[in-house]
Amino acid sequence: MYVAVKGGETAILxxxxxxxxxxxxxQDTPExxxxxxxxxxxxALARVMQEGSLYDEELAALALKQASxxxxxxxxxxxxxxxxxxxxxxxLPLDTAAMRVRRRVSGTFKDVPGGQVLGxxxxxxxxxxxxxxxxxxxxxxxxxxxQPLPDVLPCVLDVLGSEGLIEPERPADGDPAPKDLTxxxxxxxxxxxxxxxxxxxxxxxxxxxxxYSTQRGYAESHPFAGEIRMGEVAVTVCPEELGFxxxxxxxxxxxxxxxxxxxxxxxxxxxxxxxxxxxxxEGERKAMxxxxxxxxxxxxxxxxxxxxxxxxxxxxxxxxxxVEASGFVQHLKLPHYVDFQAELSxxxxxxxxxxxxxxxxx
Amino acid sequence: xxxxxxxxxxxxxxxxxxxxxxxxxxxLAPLTLPVLPPAPVGLLPGTAAVLLTVLDQExxxxxxxxxxxxxxxxxxxxxxxxxxxxxxxxFVLVHDGETLPALASLKAGEAAYPDRSATVxxxxxxxxxxxxxxxxxxxxxxxxxxASSLTAEFWADWTANHARFPLxxxxxxxxxxxxxxxxxxxxxxxxxxxxxxxxxxxxxxGAQAPEPTRVGxxxxxxxxxxxxxxxxxxxxxx
Amino acid sequence: xNIEYNYGFLDENTxxxxxxxxxxxxxIPGYQVPFGSREMPLPYGWGTGGIQVTAxxxxxxxxxxxxxxxxxxxxxxxxxxRFFGRVAEVATTEKTSEATVIQTRHxxxxxxxxxxxxxxxxxxxxxxxRTLEASEVETRQLHAHQEYGxxxxxxxxxxxxxxxxxxxxxxxVMVNGRYLTSPSPIPKFDxxxxxxxxxxxxxxxxxxKRLYAIPPYTDVESLAFDDHPFDVQTWDSHCALCxxxxxxxxxxxxxxxxxRMFVCSDTDYCATHQQEAKQ
Numbered sequence: 001m002y003v004a005v006k007g008g009e010t011a012i013l014x015x016x017x018x019x020x021x022x023x024x025x026x027q028d029t030p031e032x033x034x035x036x037x038x039x040x041x042x043x044a045l046a047r048v049m050q051e052g053s054l055y056d057e058e059l060a061a062l063a064l065k066q067a068s069x070x071x072x073x074x075x076x077x078x079x080x081x082x083x084x085x086x087x088x089x090x091x092l093p094l095d096t097a098a099m100r101v102r103r104r105v106s107g108t109f110k111d112v113p114g115g116q117v118l119g120x121x122x123x124x125x126x127x128x129x130x131x132x133x134x135x136x137x138x139x140x141x142x143x144x145x146x147q148p149l150p151d152v153l154p155c156v157l158d159v160l161g162s163e164g165l166i167e168p169e170r171p172a173d174g175d176p177a178p179k180d181l182t183x184x185x186x187x188x189x190x191x192x193x194x195x196x197x198x199x200x201x202x203x204x205x206x207x208x209x210x211x212y213s214t215q216r217g218y219a220e221s222h223p224f225a226g227e228i229r230m231g232e233v234a235v236t237v238c239p240e241e242l243g244f245x246x247x248x249x250x251x252x253x254x255x256x257x258x259x260x261x262x263x264x265x266x267x268x269x270x271x272x273x274x275x276x277x278x279x280x281x282e283g284e285r286k287a288m289x290x291x292x293x294x295x296x297x298x299x300x301x302x303x304x305x306x307x308x309x310x311x312x313x314x315x316x317x318x319x320x321x322x323v324e325a326s327g328f329v330q331h332l333k334l335p336h337y338v339d340f341q342a343e344l345s346x347x348x349x350x351x352x353x354x355x356x357x358x359x360x361x362x
Numbered sequence: 363x364x365x366x367x368x369x370x371x372x373x374x375x376x377x378x379x380x381x382x383x384x385x386x387x388x389x390l391a392p393l394t395l396p397v398l399p400p401a402p403v404g405l406l407p408g409t410a411a412v413l414l415t416v417l418d419q420e421x422x423x424x425x426x427x428x429x430x431x432x433x434x435x436x437x438x439x440x441x442x443x444x445x446x447x448x449x450x451x452x453f454v455l456v457h458d459g460e461t462l463p464a465l466a467s468l469k470a471g472e473a474a475y476p477d478r479s480a481t482v483x484x485x486x487x488x489x490x491x492x493x494x495x496x497x498x499x500x501x502x503x504x505x506x507x508x509a510s511s512l513t514a515e516f517w518a519d520w521t522a523n524h525a526r527f528p529l530x531x532x533x534x535x536x537x538x539x540x541x542x543x544x545x546x547x548x549x550x551x552x553x554x555x556x557x558x559x560x561x562x563x564x565x566x567x568g569a570q571a572p573e574p575t576r577v578g579x580x581x582x583x584x585x586x587x588x589x590x591x592x593x594x595x596x597x598x599x600x
Numbered sequence: 601x602n603i604e605y606n607y608g609f610l611d612e613n614t615x616x617x618x619x620x621x622x623x624x625x626x627x628i629p630g631y632q633v634p635f636g637s638r639e640m641p642l643p644y645g646w647g648t649g650g651i652q653v654t655a656x657x658x659x660x661x662x663x664x665x666x667x668x669x670x671x672x673x674x675x676x677x678x679x680x681x682r683f684f685g686r687v688a689e690v691a692t693t694e695k696t697s698e699a700t701v702i703q704t705r706h707x708x709x710x711x712x713x714x715x716x717x718x719x720x721x722x723x724x725x726x727x728x729x730r731t732l733e734a735s736e737v738e739t740r741q742l743h744a745h746q747e748y749g750x751x752x753x754x755x756x757x758x759x760x761x762x763x764x765x766x767x768x769x770x771x772x773v774m775v776n777g778r779y780l781t782s783p784s785p786i787p788k789f790d791x792x793x794x795x796x797x798x799x800x801x802x803x804x805x806x807x808x809k810r811l812y813a814i815p816p817y818t819d820v821e822s823l824a825f826d827d828h829p830f831d832v833q834t835w836d837s838h839c840a841l842c843x844x845x846x847x848x849x850x851x852x853x854x855x856x857x858x859x860r861m862f863v864c865s866d867t868d869y870c871a872t873h874q875q876e877a878k879q
Contacts, residue, residue, distance in 0.1 A: 008678040080641040084605060183617075185634040185809035188737050314735055324644045324807045331645030331724070334676050337850050338669045338706045338865050342768035342787040344851065345833060350762055372607045376659040379619050383657070384716075386626050387800045387815045416623070418616050473744035477624040477633045499629050499776050499818035502715075502798070528778060532627040545627035547776065547815075 023068050037061035046252075046281025047071050051322060052078030053182065053201050055251050055280055072203070076323045083182070092236045092245065096255045096278075100232040101149055106156040107225035108259060114153040119230060120282070156227040157257050157274070166259065166272040190313055195297055196290075200278060202320030204286045210310045211292035218308035219296040223275065226259035230282055254279045256287035260295050265303040273302065365400045367414055367439040374399070378415040382534065386543030390496040390507035392489040392574035394540050404432035406485050408536040409455070413483070417442040417453065424451035426460055451480055454531075458485045458511045465523045468531050476528040479546075483534045486511035489542060489574065493517065494550040500543075506553065507542070509535050517550055524549055540574035608655040609687040614638055618656035618811070622802060625813035630775025631743070632726050637809040647680055648806025650703050650722035657718065657802075658684065658701055663691045665699035670707035670848065670865035677705070694868050706769075708790040710847045710869040713799035715816065721784040723805040726812065728772040728782040748780045751823065759828055768833070774821045775814055783820075789832045789848045794820040837862045842873035 024031065038045060038061045048060040052075045060078060067073035103119025106112050118124075160166040178193040186198060199207060214221040232250045239246070258275035262268070275295025277287035292310075299311040309315050319325060368374035374397040385393045401410035404427075417423060419441030425433075426448075433444050448454050448463045456462050462484065471479035490508035494517055497504045512535075523530045523546060530546035608615065614636075621635040640648040658664065664684055668677035672694040680703060681692050693699050696711040703720040713719065729739045732750045742748065751772060758766045771788035775781045783794055784803060794801065794814060801814040814820060824830035838845040840861040847869055849862040864870035 008673045008675045009682070012675060012678055012682075076639075076643070079639040083639040084609070084611065086611065182639075183636045185636055187634065314737065318736075323639065327644030327646060327648070328724070328807055329645075330643060334646060334705075335669045335674050336706070336785075338787055338848065339769045339785050341848075341850055341865075342789075342833060346766060346768040349764075350766065353762065372612060373659060375612070375615075376608075376657075377661070380657060380659065383619075383622060383626065383800070386623055388817075416616065416620055418613055420613075420617065421620070474740040475634075476628050476631060477621070479624070481623070500815040502817045528628050528631060532623070545815075547627065547629065 023066070032065055034058060034061040034065065037064055043282055044069070044071060046279070046283050047204060047286070048074045048078060050280040050283050050286060051075040051201060051203060052082065054078050054082045072322050072326050076326065079323055087183075089237055089239060091248075092238055094233050094235065094253070096229070096233055096253065097155060098152055098233070099229055099253065099255070100151075100250075101153050101229050102232075103230040104153055104227065105225070106227045108156060108227075109159075112156050112227075113159075114150060117149065117153075121284075153229070155229075155257070157259065160226075160259070160272060164271075167262075167268070167274060169274065186317060188314055189300075190317060192294075192298070192301075195313070195317060196276060196278075196294060198317045198320055199290045199293055202290070203322035203325065204283075204289065206320055206322070206325075207289040207293055208285060210296075210316060211289035213308065214292050214296045214310045219299070219310050220304055221292065221296060222261040223292055223295065224259045225288065226257045226274075228254070228256045228284060228287065230254040230284065252281050254281070254283045254287045256284070256291045258288070258291040258295055262302065268302070273298070364438055365402050365435055368397060368399045368411075371414075374411075375415045378411045382412060382415065382541055382543070385534070385541045386500075386532070386545050388500045389498070389543045389545055389548045390494075390501075390505050392535075392537070392540045392542040394574045394576050396576070398539060402429070402432040402435040404429035404457075405435075406536060406538045408539050408541060409483060409485055412534060412536055412541060413442075413453075413455070414439060416481070419443070421452040422450065423453045423455060424448045425455035425457070427457060428455065454480055454482045456482060456484045456511075458487055462516055462519070465519045465531050466526075470526060470529040470531060473529070476530070479529065480531045481534065482531055483536055484509070484511060486535050486537050489535070489537060489540065493553055495553060496544075496548045496550050498547045498549045500545070500547070507550075508553075509542070511535075514552070517552060520544070520548075520550060542574075605687055607688060608658060609641070609683075610638065610652065610655045614652075615656045618652060621811045622653070622656065622813065625802070625811045626800070626815050628779075629814055629818050630773075630779030630781035630812060632805075632810040632812050635809055635811050637806045640806065642679070642683070644807035645724060646676060647703070647705060647722040649804030649808075649811075650705070650720045650806075651680060651683070651804075652806055653720045653802050653804035653811065654684065654701060654703050655688070657720075658688050658690055660689055662688075662700045663693050663698055664688075665693050665696060665702045665868075666704075667702070667707060667709070667866075667868075668705040669850075670709070671867040673867060695872075696868055706785050706787075707848070707865060708786055708793045710844075710864070710866045711872075713793070713797055715798040717799040719797075719799050719801045721786075721801065721803045723782065723784045723803050723810075724807070725770075726782055726803065726805040726808050726810040728770075728780050743779060746778065751780060755823060756825070759825070764828065765824075772823050774819075774823065776818050777821075780823075781812065781814075781820075787833060787848060788822065788830075791820075791822045791830070792832065796820075835862060839864045839870060839873075842870045842877060844870070844873050 038057050044064055045057055045060045048063055048071055049055050059081065063074035063077040066077060101117060103121060104117045157166055172191060178197065181194065181197050233253050234247050234250045236245050236247050256277040259272045260275060262271055262273040264270035275291040277290030277294065279287040293316060296310040297313060297316060299306050306312060377396045381393050381395055395408050395411050397411060398407035399410050399414060401407040413436060417440040422443040422445045424445055424447065436442050437444065445451055449467055454463065454468060468480040469478065471477060486509040488510045491506040493508035493512065495504045495506050527546055532546055533544035535542045535544060617636055621633045625633045638652060640651055642648055642651060666677045666681040668674040671677065684690055685692055696709040699717065701718050701720060705722040727739050729742060729750060732754055733739050755765050769787045770782055770785040771791055773781050773783050773791060773794060783791060796817050798816050800816050803812045822830040835849050839847060839849060841863050844864055847864045847866055850865045852861050852863055854861055
């Protein structure tokens with residue numbers, strides 16, 4: 001005799017315990033500390049902070065630990081926490097031109113004012129598994145340059161700007177305050193500030209694939225990495241009641257400015273155009289992908305033909321968010337007995353009709 | 363010294379909201395507000411409760427004659443933006459005795475976004491049953507209604523507002539301790555009551571004005587929903 | 601790190617934003633109000649819209665019932681009920697008749713709803729035209745102009761091909777004669793319960809960031825043609841547990857040979873019926 005299954009609550013509570021045990025793993029191995037994750041998994045941390053829209057290394061490390069290293073799940077945890085935080089105020093716009101640069105490269109000129117600064121990059125390593133890392137050991141002390149980098153490195157794109165060969169970067173008419181996508185729904189058409197905000201929160205893998213598609217003919221894209229810079233930028237607030245600016249700390253950022261060829265239109269002269277990407281921490285892949293997609297989303301504004309997925313605002317921006325995507329894809333494992341029952345009886349009806357028809361025709 | 367707001371802001375706003383939601387869901391049936399905050403001069407206690415519940419820094423309020431203290435009270439407790447133009451306001455407050463702005467002059471929303479429209483909060487001394495009969499969504503059966511601050515001109519204006527659906531404004535009528543909803547879906551016919559008299563100031567005649575009910579009470583007579591005939595979809599040429 | 605969450609989890613600003621949205625939703629029945637959906641501690645697609653609506657309306661006087669597929673004891677329903685028990689300190693119930701707020705996924709209870717009750721529907725896709733037109737900009741315009749020809753054509757093509765309309769759940773409805781609306785993925789069996797319901801029906805789509813409402817006593821018509829009237833699912837069997845012939849039945853496979861039986865999807869209704877049968 002069939003008995004309806006009860007006890008969902010007990011099953012859920014038991015699943016919590018199983019999850020905790022699997023997370024901890026072998027008890028004979030020392031437990032991961034947040035300091036270890038912060039100190040040694042900095043790129044995983046950067047991605048979680050970036051897509052989680054919250055710059056907090058301690059909480060990002062906790063999220064990664066709780067999620068057993070699953071970046072998407074860690075982003076979700078951080079977002080769900082972030083949404084409960086009161087909005088105390090807004091910072092002034094970050095000045096990336098005043099970045100304390102640790103890395104700055106350009107693909108457009110052999111030498112640029114201030115020089116190419118490689119910084120901590122894996123770009124020129126040979127991707128051979130380093131078995132010495134399997135054992136513990138101390139890293140060598142890096143050799144420091146004889147001269148410190150200048151306080152302010154001029155942006156490579158300014159060189160083109162002074163010649164009038166790249167579009168000037170101007171705020172929209174009236175310099176409106178950007179929308180806050182964590183408090184307002186995404187509406188279309190979305191202005192560039194809103195699009196950039198959406199892309200900044202977007203899943204790196206998704207943006208990478210879209211960016212790649214623009215290089216393979218799915219959009220008019222002739223990109224050059226005008227400048228990529230990484231380093232520390234001051235965060236400043238100006239509380240209304242005080243009336244003066246206070247620096248409250250600094251954060252690590254990666255900024256990418258792509259330069260794209262543009263043949264000109266009826267109203268704009270032939271010139272280079274820009275695509276912009278910005279990411280928390282060392283997030284170069286994300287910043288570059290974002291810059292390419294930003295540029296392709298400017299198609300209608302620049303009077304270009306829209307024929308590729310990466311040029312379509314609704315398609316791109318509705319599907320960037322890993323928390324939305326992950327939730328909705330995975331919701332399919334929730335019970336759908338009722339809908340499935342409805343579909344089942346429909347298919348049976350249609351099948352009966354089909355079989356009858358076949359028999360009649362035979 | 364600024365008057366305080368709700369004693370328990372989270373819970374008082376919650377139950378006030380539920381009353382307002384119920385009032386708008388079943389229009390023209392006044393409901394007693396469950397909590398009345400200390401109100402500054404220039405706002406009925408009922409109005410103060412409703413405003414504390416719906417206003418914050420994300421919306422704007424227009425009021426033609428708001429005493430400075432009441433404005434400061436609202437600014438302090440809700441953060442609302444007080445603006446000078448009724449036509450741009452998200453919320454429009456009309457005190458008893460003030461002339462209502464022409465409803466057509468207020469924000470009515472856009473065809474694609476009819477929700478971007480104003481909500482008008484009209485204070486009234488008393489509710490009655492002597493002015494109109496309303497029907498539409500939220501009416502199990504037609505309901506009679508009156509509010510002492512509303513005139514025949516208002517109801518004519520309302521008919522035009524209803525005719526613009528889905529555009530239009532929505533109204534909340536608030537007395538010292540009760541609220542009645544008038545969403546744009548409500549269709550009214552002027553009462554043909556022979557004994558109709560002008561709405562009176564102050565307490566309405568008990569025989570004419572039913573006591574407002576509390577949310578959850580089933581004081582309202584609820585006849586069987588009217589039959590609407592076969593569920594036929596307008597035939598289309600396809 | 602010890603964090604105390606606000607009553608109902610959401611902060612008061614968020615609740616006010618939702619509440620203003622709900623008031624407009626009630627005033628424009630069936631119209632989808634965009635809202636600043638927040639990230640909830642449950643995944644999108646698992647009821648975040650319904651949870652936000654419930655969190656914005658619920659109070660300590662409420663009695664909450666949560667169902668998924670009609671059942672109170674499915675894991676997601678249990679999880680959501682636990683969430684509100686924790687953040688809103690409300691009484692919970694499995695009895696439809698005792699609840700003041702019922703959050704649901706995919707069903708409307710068999711027990712008739714009462715005046716004063718509020719049903720909160722979890723909605724995955726609020727736009728009934730989405731499968732026919734992918735662009736939100738376009739579908740907004742179609743609603744603005746009440747141009748629902750796309751849907752008529754789709755339904756008519758079904759009739760031409762199969763002899764009847766081949767939509768069995770999330771069957772589109774016209775609300776108050778104006779807006780084409782998704783009833784959420786309830787089986788069409790439940791559609792008639794929407795029409796002139798004494799309860800207030802609120803719908804929340806968290807991922808798609810839309811709210812809508814059907815006020816009490818509002819006309820809700822399931823789309824149909826005069827020569828192809830709307831009809832609902834029927835079964836040849838009755839519930840194997842309570843014997844009901846009037847409820848929506850789930851099919852249960854009982855062995856490897858594919859033997860099957862049918863039982864009520866509404867667990868509260870079924871249990872009540874079984875009790876009555878015993879007496």
